Amino acid sequence: MSRARSFSGGTHPPGNKELSGSREIVRIPVPETLTVSLCQHLGAPSTPVVKPGDKVAFGQVLGERNGFISLPTHSPAAGKVVGVVEAPMPHRRTGPAVVISVESAEEAPAFEPWPYWGNRTPEELTDRIRDAGVCGMGGACFPTFIKLSPPPDKRIDTLIINGAECEPYLTADYRLMLESPDDVIEGMRILAAVLRVENPCIGIEVNKPDVIGLMKKKGVRVVALRTSYPQGAEKQLVHAVCRRKVPAGGLPLDIGVVVQNAGTCVAVVQAVRDGIPSVSRVTTVTGRGVRQPGNFLCSVGTPFSRLVEAAGGYGPDVKRLVSGGPMMGIAVHTDEVPVTKGTSGVLALSSEEAVGTDEGPCIRCGRCVDSCPLSLVPNMIAKASEYGKWEAARKLGALNCMACGTCGYVCPAGRHLVHYIKRAQDEIRAMARAGKGA
Amino acid sequence: MMAETRKFELAVSPHIASPESVRRIMTDVVLALLPALAAAVYFFGFRVLLLTGLSVLAAVAAEVLCLRFMRKPVNIALDGSAVVTGILLAYNMPPSAPWWLPILGSAFAIAVAKQAFGGLGCNIVNPALLGRAFLLASFPVLMTAGWRPPMVDGPSGDGTWDQSGIPTARLEASDVVTGATPLNLLRQTYDWDADAAEAEAAGDGGQAAALRDRAAVARRLLFSRDTRINLFLGRIGGCIGETSALMLLLGAAYLFFRKVLEPRLPLSYLGAVALFAWIFGGPGAFQGDPLFHLLSGGVVLGGFFMVTDMVTTPVTRKGRIIFGIGAGLITMIIRRWGGYPEGCSYSILLMNLTVPLIDRYTKPRAFGEARKHG
Numbered sequence: 001m002s003r004a005r006s007f008s009g010g011t012h013p014p015g016n017k018e019l020s021g022s023r024e025i026v027r028i029p030v031p032e033t034l035t036v037s038l039c040q041h042l043g044a045p046s047t048p049v050v051k052p053g054d055k056v057a058f059g060q061v062l063g064e065r066n067g068f069i070s071l072p073t074h075s076p077a078a079g080k081v082v083g084v085v086e087a088p089m090p091h092r093r094t095g096p097a098v099v100i101s102v103e104s105a106e107e108a109p110a111f112e113p114w115p116y117w118g119n120r121t122p123e124e125l126t127d128r129i130r131d132a133g134v135c136g137m138g139g140a141c142f143p144t145f146i147k148l149s150p151p152p153d154k155r156i157d158t159l160i161i162n163g164a165e166c167e168p169y170l171t172a173d174y175r176l177m178l179e180s181p182d183d184v185i186e187g188m189r190i191l192a193a194v195l196r197v198e199n200p201c202i203g204i205e206v207n208k209p210d211v212i213g214l215m216k217k218k219g220v221r222v223v224a225l226r227t228s229y230p231q232g233a234e235k236q237l238v239h240a241v242c243r244r245k246v247p248a249g250g251l252p253l254d255i256g257v258v259v260q261n262a263g264t265c266v267a268v269v270q271a272v273r274d275g276i277p278s279v280s281r282v283t284t285v286t287g288r289g290v291r292q293p294g295n296f297l298c299s300v301g302t303p304f305s306r307l308v309e310a311a312g313g314y315g316p317d318v319k320r321l322v323s324g325g326p327m328m329g330i331a332v333h334t335d336e337v338p339v340t341k342g343t344s345g346v347l348a349l350s351s352e353e354a355v356g357t358d359e360g361p362c363i364r365c366g367r368c369v370d371s372c373p374l375s376l377v378p379n380m381i382a383k384a385s386e387y388g389k390w391e392a393a394r395k396l397g398a399l400n401c402m403a404c405g406t407c408g409y410v411c412p413a414g415r416h417l418v419h420y421i422k423r424a425q426d427e428i429r430a431m432a433r434a435g436k437g438a
Numbered sequence: 439m440m441a442e443t444r445k446f447e448l449a450v451s452p453h454i455a456s457p458e459s460v461r462r463i464m465t466d467v468v469l470a471l472l473p474a475l476a477a478a479v480y481f482f483g484f485r486v487l488l489l490t491g492l493s494v495l496a497a498v499a500a501e502v503l504c505l506r507f508m509r510k511p512v513n514i515a516l517d518g519s520a521v522v523t524g525i526l527l528a529y530n531m532p533p534s535a536p537w538w539l540p541i542l543g544s545a546f547a548i549a550v551a552k553q554a555f556g557g558l559g560c561n562i563v564n565p566a567l568l569g570r571a572f573l574l575a576s577f578p579v580l581m582t583a584g585w586r587p588p589m590v591d592g593p594s595g596d597g598t599w600d601q602s603g604i605p606t607a608r609l610e611a612s613d614v615v616t617g618a619t620p621l622n623l624l625r626q627t628y629d630w631d632a633d634a635a636e637a638e639a640a641g642d643g644g645q646a647a648a649l650r651d652r653a654a655v656a657r658r659l660l661f662s663r664d665t666r667i668n669l670f671l672g673r674i675g676g677c678i679g680e681t682s683a684l685m686l687l688l689g690a691a692y693l694f695f696r697k698v699l700e701p702r703l704p705l706s707y708l709g710a711v712a713l714f715a716w717i718f719g720g721p722g723a724f725q726g727d728p729l730f731h732l733l734s735g736g737v738v739l740g741g742f743f744m745v746t747d748m749v750t751t752p753v754t755r756k757g758r759i760i761f762g763i764g765a766g767l768i769t770m771i772i773r774r775w776g777g778y779p780e781g782c783s784y785s786i787l788l789m790n791l792t793v794p795l796i797d798r799y800t801k802p803r804a805f806g807e808a809r810k811h812g
Contacts, residue, residue, distance in 0.1 A: 328451050
C-alpha cells in the first residue's frame, strides 16, 4: 500500500472512537413530539408553509426554500402541527421550528422513486437533491445542490467523497460506510453522474482499515489518509488527495473539485432512488458521560435527551453536552434541543474529558502557528481580537480561519483562541456590512 | 410531574485539549537543567547549590511580591517560570560569587525585566539574561573574577587542568600565561597579536616575534584534543551552569524527547556559531576552530536553554531560523572583536529586541493565498 497522504500542520488528539466504533447503528423510535428546525442548513431559513392544526404527511414540506442559498424543510413523520415557534437549537440560542405531534412513524416516498436514475439528466437529479432538502451531513450543512451547480466557466474534474471523519469520538460515517457501503457508493455514482466526473474517489483515514478494505473490494478508488486532525476539512482533504490548493477565500469549485461527505451520499441516494427527503441521519452518541455509547439512526427533530436515553442514559459525571465533535462542536446548555441534519454527534463529556475553561497568558511557544493547517498566526489574531483591533485581525487573515480548533487544542496556556478569532470574524463581517450600508 | 431539566456547562470549542500545560513545560525545563547542576557540584563544590537555591528562592519571592503589589492572583507565581529564571541566572554566575549576588540579580530579573512588562509572556527580553547584564554592569569584578579551577584530578593522577582546560603539565612546559577561562585565554591571544603588530610598527621585531609565538602556542594548546575533551566534560573555569557541554546536551536531549524544544532555534544558533567561528574566529579567514567555539563559554547553555526561551523568541518557523543565525553572528562578533571574551548572552538580548520585527516580516503565507508580487 502506498503511503497515506496528508496535509501540513494539524495535530493528533486521542481518537476515542473505540467507545462507539463497534456498535451497530440502531434506529431510535420516532418520539411523540418532533421539533423540526427551519434552519438546518447554511443560508436563509425556510419559510413555514404550515400552521398550527394542519395535518401533515411524512415528507410533506413544512418550510419552503427562501432565496438561493436555502433549502426546503420536510416533515420527518405524519402527524399534526402543534405550533410554529422559536425553540432552543443546538447551533444557536433559539431558532424557528415547526413542532409536530406524531401520529404515524411510517415512511413513504414523497417523490417518485427513480431506481433507474441513470436515464435522468443532471439537471433533474440536481433539482431532486435540492427539493429533498439534502445538505452536507458532515456538519457544515451547506446545501448540496449548490455544489452540484458550478458556474458554467468552472470545469469540475474531481469528485472526492469525504470519509475521513477526523473529529475524535465520532463514528457515524464509519458505521454508515461499513454497514451501507452500497448506498454510499451509489450516492457517489449519482453525484459523479451529475458532475460528469469520470473517476470519483473516497478519502478515508487509515484508522478505518476495514472500511478501506471493503471499499477497495467493491472496486471503489480509495485514497488512504493519515490519521491527523483536521484531515477531513475540505481544503486539507483536497490538498491531500490531489495536491491542489484551494485559494484563500475560495471554494474547491475554483480548482475543479467537489467534496461531498459520505453521509451526504446516503441522503442523496435516498432522495433520488427512494424518493425520501432528508429527514433523518445517523448520529454518534458518545463520551464518558453516557453509559452505552453508540450510533443511532434518528429522525430530525428528536430531542437530544432521547438519544442519550438510547445510549443508556447519563453516567454519574457529565460536565458538558456537545452537539457535534469535540474539536468543532457546540456546547449546549440543555438536552431539550433537537437533532438537525448537521448533528453528527452528541457528546456527553465527563469532567475528566472536557477541558477546563481557565486561561493563562500566551507564552508565545508558537505551537498554534506550527500546527495551524491554514498557516495562520492564531496567537497574533487572538491578541488583536482581545484588544478589539478588528482591522489588525483582518489583516492577519482572521477571515481565513475555519475554526477547526487545532490551535486551541495544542495551546499549553489553554487560551480560547477559537473564541477570540470567531469574535474577530463576526466584528469584521459586521464592519463590512456597515461599510456597504453607508 | 415535571422532569428535572439538567443544565450543562457552556464553553467554546475545542472541548478537549492536549495534556500540555505551561507548568508542565517549565517542569521539564527545570528537570533538563539538573544534570548541569550535578556537574557544577562535582567540579566546583557544594557552594553552587547554595547560590542556585538562593537565586531560585529570590526569583519566586520577587514574583510573589510583585503580584501581590499589583493585586494579581499570587498563584501565578507557581507556574514554574520564575524557578527557570532563577536557575538560569545562577548558571550565568561565577561559582565563587558572594551569596547576595544571585538574590539581587534574581530580584532584578523578575521585578524589572519580567513583571514590569506585564509578567509571563509579556517580557521583551530574557529576564535571566537581563539580570546577568545588570550584575555584570554593576559588579564587573565580582562577576568575572570568581572563576575557580575545577577541583577534580585527572584520570592518571598527575593530569590536572587549569581553568582554561589545558593540562597543567603542558602549560608549565610553555611560557603561556594562563587565562581564567578558555575564552579569556583566547581573548589574550588576540591582544598579543595586536601588541605584536604594534611592536613591529615601532621597529621591535624581536618583541613582535615573541608575542606572535606566544599567541600561537596558546592557540595550539587551546585547540588541542586534551583541551577539547575537558571542554566537553566541563573541566574548565566558567559560570556555574555553562561548563559541562555533556550534561547540558543530556538535558537538551530530554527536552527534544519531550517535544518541548523546537529544533530550529538551537540548530540555527549553533550552526551559525560554528560557521562564523570557522570564517572569522581564527587568526586568519577560514582558519577558526568551530568545535572550540561551540564548546566554550555559554554557547551550549545559551543555545539550548536561552535562545530557546519561548516568550522572547519568534513564533514563526522562518523567524526562529533568522533569530538563531542573528544571535550566532553577534556571539562570534563579540568574541572576536568585542570588549568581552564572551558574547553569548548579549547576542541573545540584542536579538530579543528584534523579535516583534522578525515576527511581523516572517508571517507565513496563509493556505491558498497567492504569492504577493512587487
